[in-house]
Amino acid sequence: MNIKKLEFKGIKFLFFVIIIHILIFLFDGENSIFALTKSFEVLLKLLPIFVMIIFIMTLINYLLKPKSIMKHFGKDSGIKAWIYAILGGIVSHGPMYAWYPMISELRQNGLRDGLLATFMYTRSIKIPFIPIMIDYFGVVFTIILFIYILLGGILQGIFIEALSKKID
Numbered sequence: 098m099n100i101k102k103l104e105f106k107g108i109k110f111l112f113f114v115i116i117i118h119i120l121i122f123l124f125d126g127e128n129s130i131f132a133l134t135k136s137f138e139v140l141l142k143l144l145p146i147f148v149m150i151i152f153i154m155t156l157i158n159y160l161l162k163p164k165s166i167m168k169h170f171g172k173d174s175g176i177k178a179w180i181y182a183i184l185g186g187i188v189s190h191g192p193m194y195a196w197y198p199m200i201s202e203l204r205q206n207g208l209r210d211g212l213l214a215t216f217m218y219t220r221s222i223k224i225p226f227i228p229i230m231i232d233y234f235g236v237v238f239t240i241i242l243f244i245y246i247l248l249g250g251i252l253q254g255i256f257i258e259a260l261s262k263k264i265d
Contacts, residue, residue, distance in 0.1 A: 179212065187220075210261045
């Protein structure tokens with residue numbers, strides 16, 4: 098992972114946002130200050146959560162090294178890798194873009210594209226939403242939908258692997 102490139106992108110984005118705020122301030126100073134004040138209040142509320150997330154991510158990065166994970170997801174991995182990809186997709190939470198850096202690093206270390214596709218596809222099953230889905234749509238519908246999602250995830254993964262082999 099190229100950290101300097103990532104930092105430069107972040108600085109460019111920061112300057113872009115600052116320029117936009119200056120332009121908005123020139124056209125509507127009162128609302129611009131109001132927006133900045135509200136943004137700062139939200140930031141203060143979210144700061145403890147950010148600190149906790151950074152701590153957890155640091156702990157995960159310290160304990161789970163991509164090379165140790167890759168013995169389960171490499172080219173020679175079998176059905177156990179597919180099960181891990183499915184379960185990982187189901188239990189993973191948060192926005193997908195938050196997973197991109199780790200997934201990119203795993204992919205650089207040999208993560209199979211099919212497993213990645215399966216992981217991404219099965220993320221649509223959210224454990225906390227199961228009870229409310231059952232309440233709104235019923236048990237039968239929920240089970241059938243989840244079976245279709247699981248089968249679709251596996252088929253997507255197989256299809257992606259077939260395409261990536263054809264391209265290579």
